[in-house]
Amino acid sequence: MANRQPAVRADLEEIFRAAYPRVVAVAARVLGGRNEADDVAQEVFLAFGRSDVPAAEAIGWLSVAAAHTALNQLRSGRRRVSREEAARSESVSPDVADAVVVNDERRRVRAALARLPRKQAIALVLRHSGLSYAEVAAALDLSPASVGTTVRRAESALRKELNRHASPE
């Protein structure tokens, strides 16, 4: 009688190498930071490695899992201080003023994303990460016809959210 070591699917490495850049890109769009996105991708691939998701559906599954996990981080306010510091230093450019503006912009976008309805936010991120309407539909349990509506509403809401909070305080 012994603890069973969790098994890992045999095709994990192949799928990891093919899908990792896409998964990081999805998480980075939500979180606005590369290091945090790398953490999310690791978490998602660990779960995927223990799953039996068909290989043909891996990209969609991984993308939506990355978006959900990243949004959860945003909304829970769960942050890793060291990673946050690393992300800041990563984006420091020779022009400090530019860096401040970039960081502020990313913070505002993340806050606006967190205020959108979850399905809209995820549809928006997946579409802008390059998933087709059919892939977004499958990932979010939508009809392909309603993906356009969801994305359109999300884009309109994002613009309104960012404009509403753009006025100087």
Added chain:
Amino acid sequence: MRHPSDGTLRRLLDEPAGVPDTARDHVATCATCRSALLTARHDAEFAAAALAFDTDPDTEAAWRELSAALPVTPSPPVKPSFRTTISRPLVAALAAVALLAGASAAAATDWFQVFRADRVAPITVNPAELVQLPDLSSYGTLVIEREPHVREVTGAAAARLVTGLDAPVVAELPHGVTGTPTYYAGDQAAAVFTFSAAKAGQTAAAAGKPLPAPPAGLDGARFRLTAGPGVAEVWRESRGAPAMIVGRAAAPKAYSAGIPFATARDYLLTLPGIPRAVADQLRRFSADGATLPLIVRSAEQTSSTADVNGVPALVLSSRDGAFTGVFWVRDGMVDAVAGSLGSDEVLRVARELRWGR
């Protein structure tokens, strides 16, 4: 014609081939729609700029990091057999929900049966919730006493010898399913879960939340989970993929020692880490714990209910139409018919099944 919807206009920007010709022709001649299309384009470009993030990840370094966090031995390829109908995440989820959906109390020093399925019901989850669904090791120690050990056997008699169960007899094969089946037998699987307040506390802390105070007697309490034995017959297509699977297995059961099961269930449903949508559905299950919850992946599958000779059944269908399965529970046994078939076909086979020669 009516103006196309905002969604259609939006798709026109990305995938014009996916928009009907009539809508494209309308937009080309309608000033109102062209104006709406321009607004949609501006919003899309604005969102693209806001969400732009230049990522050039180091895949090699990331793979090394992931490899270090993985167990050493990769799992063997899953055989296209009965095992595929009880996939590993499903088993893990079933173990968890069997524990959580358990029922009446059993407070004693010995094992008492508190859960026995006599019907099935779906739990609908989206893929991300499935990712979040914790395994039991997040809340204690799960020790596998016996693996199910599913293997091919020579026929119905051998399957009965291994499992004590009669093999199914199909009255009439559906169109496209031909030949003789391959028989599989699996032993009973058993595991013991021991709740640990310390581990649950770590899991809660990782989620950034405090651990609710456990009820008296839960820390260290043991729960025994069993499933099987089971038999299955598999008809293959010419390419080797299963065309139809018919099977039967003893339903999962949970036993509790030392604490009323309902107390444990109610507490576990409050722990951080269990997706709220899943917990809400679990709470709706019958208080007598006689329901076997099956995971339905909302993005990939749909579920409906049916009747198999007076017994409520659950029909799961993949959204691409490639797979349909019907599951029902009778006398403590889970029965299933599944394959590359329509729901009418699997239900007809299910209703005409006999068990034993």
